[in-house]
Amino acid sequence: MIKSVLLDLSGVIYDGNGAIPGALTAVSRLRDCGLRLRFVTNTTRMTKKNILLRLETLGLALTEDELFTPSQAACDWLRIRGCSAHLLVHPNLVEEFAERQGGGTKAVVVGDAGEAFDYAKLNEAFRKLVDGAPLLALAMNRTFKDDDNLLSLDAGGFVKALEYASGTTAIVLGKPSPDFFAGALASIPCDAGQSVMVGDDAEADVSGALLAGIGSALLVRTGKYRTGDETRFTPAPSATVADLSEAADWIIAHRN
């Protein structure tokens, strides 16, 4: 019995060219079946507000409660512990951590900083880690599909670099963190076993969701999908489908 669907955004709903053909109709079809939707993204180059605006421009209006981002999870983590953030993130994301500046233990927060990843900033973050700061990874994604349609380095590698040099193990906030999936499901609420995840990242979206106890996980062949991704990580996808449209067919067929 499927009651809810967790959807990745980049590579599933949209890519560099706008909405992926059929994606918006698929979202409507899932909603019309009475399925509860949550959108779980590891994108860390835009604020939550700007992601919502972008989706609205594409024709997909979401409420704030339907969208889960790693910076939200990181701010929660920092707030609960009374920590502030030493940021190594994209300039666009800085404002999301405004409330976590100032006092308390500093934690190093790493997102997909893009061009802001330079030696001086990485070394500064490394030195905080050597001094005992915790390391929070907004995401561990290896790659993303860049505007030029080629794969580019995502945050994961830079987190690995800092882990290796400092001997610190990162706390991962976004997918595939079981807490991240659990947070999205708790907001419905819905049991993990009655949910399906749809994503283009065979590792963070698909294997990650299954390891977190999500009932099934579908890999789409849009976005950054590359031939063979379905066999690269364990557990393997419940099914590999052409796109979100075909994912919706699968979910609707399997929902009872």
Add this chain to the structure above:
Amino acid sequence: MIKSVLLDLSGVIYDGNGAIPGALTAVSRLRDCGLRLRFVTNTTRMTKKNILLRLETLGLALTEDELFTPSQAACDWLRIRGCSAHLLVHPNLVEEFAERQGGGTKAVVVGDAGEAFDYAKLNEAFRKLVDGAPLLALAMNRTFKDDDNLLSLDAGGFVKALEYASGTTAIVLGKPSPDFFAGALASIPCDAGQSVMVGDDAEADVSGALLAGIGSALLVRTGKYRTGDETRFTPAPSATVADLSEAADWIIAHRN
């Protein structure tokens, strides 16, 4: 029976302030005992020629044959396979690869590029790896002691980042590669079991040498040594000593 001594340079012979007190006298004492010396460095911010010049300025005259550098090992690797180099190295090091420019399969060569590690260059190297280029790591060192006397990010983390994102496993050319130690020993020649390594890096110098079959390995508490390093990696050092001077005492006492 000890017949030869392999010596690390940075943190053993010199640091940011010049020769480490007692180091040059220790080298002379080892030579005077009839021990054969080889200098094995993972430094990749200077050409071999400039390392020799620096040592000469400090009062240590070496022949070219006594010094082993990772770029030399990398050039050999590339030459044997008819490959050329896509360089992600310190600007100072580029000239050492002059003969490996141009045709043939491109291999990505990563050294301690320092400020030259930026997102654009890392991403360019990553894309070569995605296209199938081999990944050569001049070294995998986690940290080095910088001019400000604090630890800084060394090449290892950046190699890890590229490995993680691309799914490629690096071929390591410098220490702790067994081939690197073997090359230095073959030039004497001396059996690995009859040699001692002295270094300030508990992992690349000490554990690495022991794993490569070197008879014993001494960790000095100079350079980047930090309290507890002797227990951080396996195998543990044969002995941990204050500096090269005390290492020379140990070697001379154990040589028969």
